[in-house]
Amino acid sequence: MTSSSAASRKALSKIACNRLQKELVEWQVSPPAGFKHKPTDNLQRWVIEVNGAPGTLYANETYQLQVDFPEHYPMEAPQVIFLHPAPLHPHIYSNGHICLDILYDSWSPAMTVSSICISILSMLSSSTVKQRPEDNDRYVKNCRNGRSPKETRWWFHDDKV
Amino acid sequence: MAEEVLIEVEAVQAVYGDDCLVLDKYPPHLHVHIKPRTADVSSQQFVEAVIGIRAVSEYPDEPPHISIIDSKGLDEQRQKHLVTGIHNRACELSSCAMLVALCEEAVERLSSMNHPDGNCPLCLYPLVEEDADNKLPFMKLMSCFHCFHCECIIRWWNWLQTLKETDSTNISGATLHVSGEMENQKGMHGATQESVGTCPVCRKVFHAKDIDHVLALVGTHSQLRSEESDVSDDKRLLQSDSENIRRLKFEATLKLQQENSGLIEPKKNEVLLPGTFLPQPITHPSTVSDKETTEQQHADQVINAETSSGSPSDRPSSSKHRYSGMRKHQGRNSREQVKQWIRKENDSTN
Numbered sequence: 001m002t003s004s005s006a007a008s009r010k011a012l013s014k015i016a017c018n019r020l021q022k023e024l025v026e027w028q029v030s031p032p033a034g035f036k037h038k039p040t041d042n043l044q045r046w047v048i049e050v051n052g053a054p055g056t057l058y059a060n061e062t063y064q065l066q067v068d069f070p071e072h073y074p075m076e077a078p079q080v081i082f083l084h085p086a087p088l089h090p091h092i093y094s095n096g097h098i099c100l101d102i103l104y105d106s107w108s109p110a111m112t113v114s115s116i117c118i119s120i121l122s123m124l125s126s127s128t129v130k131q132r133p134e135d136n137d138r139y140v141k142n143c144r145n146g147r148s149p150k151e152t153r154w155w156f157h158d159d160k161v
Numbered sequence: 162m163a164e165e166v167l168i169e170v171e172a173v174q175a176v177y178g179d180d181c182l183v184l185d186k187y188p189p190h191l192h193v194h195i196k197p198r199t200a201d202v203s204s205q206q207f208v209e210a211v212i213g214i215r216a217v218s219e220y221p222d223e224p225p226h227i228s229i230i231d232s233k234g235l236d237e238q239r240q241k242h243l244v245t246g247i248h249n250r251a252c253e254l255s256s257c258a259m260l261v262a263l264c265e266e267a268v269e270r271l272s273s274m275n276h277p278d279g280n281c282p283l284c285l286y287p288l289v290e291e292d293a294d295n296k297l298p299f300m301k302l303m304s305c306f307h308c309f310h311c312e313c314i315i316r317w318w319n320w321l322q323t324l325k326e327t328d329s330t331n332i333s334g335a336t337l338h339v340s341g342e343m344e345n346q347k348g349m350h351g352a353t354q355e356s357v358g359t360c361p362v363c364r365k366v367f368h369a370k371d372i373d374h375v376l377a378l379v380g381t382h383s384q385l386r387s388e389e390s391d392v393s394d395d396k397r398l399l400q401s402d403s404e405n406i407r408r409l410k411f412e413a414t415l416k417l418q419q420e421n422s423g424l425i426e427p428k429k430n431e432v433l434l435p436g437t438f439l440p441q442p443i444t445h446p447s448t449v450s451d452k453e454t455t456e457q458q459h460a461d462q463v464i465n466a467e468t469s470s471g472s473p474s475d476r477p478s479s480s481k482h483r484y485s486g487m488r489k490h491q492g493r494n495s496r497e498q499v500k501q502w503i504r505k506e507n508d509s510t511n
Contacts, residue, residue, distance in 0.1 A: 015284070015316070022285040074283065075320040109317055110282035110361035 010071040012044050019074055020044075023112055032117045044069050047083070048117065056125040063087050065120065066096075067113060077107035079148050080116060088130040091123060095140045097149040098123075099133065101156045104149075163187055166220060169258045176261060188216045189260065192230055195267045197275035204374040207277045207301055207308060208234035210243060212267055214260065221259060224251035233306040239274055246270045277301065277308035282362050284313050300375040307362045311375040314361075318372060319404060321358045376411050 012020065020043050027037055036049040046067040052058025064083040070076040080103050082096040091099040102111060102119055133139070143152075170189050174181050180194035191214045199205040210232040216225035227247045229240050250266040251259060277288045277299055288299045288308055301308045309317075356369050 018286075019284055026285070072320070075317060108359070108361045108364065112285075 012069060012073065013071050016069060016071065016073040017043065020069060023114070026112075027114060032114045032121075034121055035117045038064075046113065048113075050117070050121065050124075052087075053121060053125045057127055057130055058087055058124050061087065065117070067116075074109040074111070077103055077150065078113070078116070079103075079150050080120070081149060087124060088132060089124060089127050090129065090131055090133055092133070093136050093139055093143075094132055095143055097139070097143065097152070099154055099156065101154070104152075104154050105156075165258065166216075169260045173260045173264060177264065188218045188220055189225070190215045191260070193264050193267070195264065195271055197272040198268060199272075199275065204301070204303060205275075207275050207306070208232070208239075208271055209306075210235060210240075210267070210271060212243075212247065212264075214263060216260075221254075222256045224248070224255055224259075225263070227251065227263070234277060234301075234308070235274070236278055239278065242274070243267065243270050281310045281313050282307070283309055283317060286310075298375070300372070302360050302365070302367050303371045303374075304367050305360050305363050305365045307360050309361075314372060315375065317361060318358050322356055322407075325356075 024037075024043070031037065034051045034053060036051075038047045038049060040047065046065075046069075048065040048067065050063045050065055052061040052063075054060075063086065066081050066083050068079040070078065080098060082092060082098065084096065086092050086094060086096040093099075098120065100119065100123060102108075102116065139152075143149075166189060167186060170183060170186055170191070173191060173193065174183065177193055180196075182192040182194075184190040184192065192211050193214065194209070194211050196203075196206050196209045211230040213228040213230045214225045215228070217223050227244050229235075229244060232240055232243075235243065247263050247266050247270070251263055254262055279288065280286060281288050281299070286297075288310065290296050298311045299308055300311045300314065302314070357366050358368075358372075359366055
């Protein structure tokens, strides 16, 4: 699952490190409901377990998010993807890439891993149908050589889901 | 009785002018826009509130009802504290004319709470540290009152500008870009005014002028930073061409403002404390008084240097140098008969 761009990523800056340590501490004190951070010794890559919210299409299902932080986090958005198998959702591609504006164009450095998680869970919860995006095959084929979703020019088609 | 009350309402209007909205003259119902006392330096106002004062016909025997119509920078707890404070004052003053006094109480309370609350949204560390050693300067965006550490917001600003530059380079090609920069340098103001950023919290657009009041501070800090060997990434950003150009432009503007005596500085220290005094206005600046003022200033600096080196400060000396440079400019200003508050005591660089 290691994409080539993540492997070649530069180490975190000191500012990014401080901020992530702070986020981690705050996560440990009050994690967002439905999420579990899997402890590793790598501050730059977080793996987070997501539990589908009760009463939604994804209830009792568990998925894994992988969050990779760039050198200049939080100025730059982290790369967030679902590890295999990605949930069936009209905005989630089978390679785990997520079409969600705050992860790309609408990123703001005031957002945190915690707030991203909440957005993703809300996106899952509001889904009314379990299906892949229409252009899934074409998109996934295009990304075959391990391209990061951050290099994609995203079209945020609808805000209903 | 009613007439006295009407006079009172007029008094509030006279004191607060446009900040006072009279909804009803009798029984009085007012909305008063209250700001903390900061000598009208709005960049130093981190809180403000519109309070509603609604009296009944039994006023002043019955204290008026106090509510908060709108507020900025105040969380629930502080809002409550404000309302309770004013209400208690109203009870104390029962059966006296109290409208102006209540507004004054509000100003007093707000002034004592005039600091941002909580963490900096960018680094997640507290904006106001209890521990004096870790204190970092903070600021607010003038448009939306969201507060950040100066360093943090400037870092975001520079990041956005760098992104924009990279984008335009990608589109127009390197050669074109260079000539564009030359043009920018010609119009000193032009370039800075075009740049915009968005508030990380509410995405409200802000302009270079909205963070003007912290650029000077950050200038000092960036110097500090590059001397610390462990920070490499800011250093790169801060020493980038765009940043250097920006700094030059800023220095030029600063100089211009100082020459025209249009600079209020240092804003943070513009507080009246025991021991501050206004220098005697010099009606005809002769060479003698001229010299005196400069000497006075100089003596001031010496005291500053001594006291601050004695204090447990971990700041490298460069900031002091820079700072005393500013003080020298001030000296020049006071020669030009600009009244300025001078402090006898130690100036902390914060």
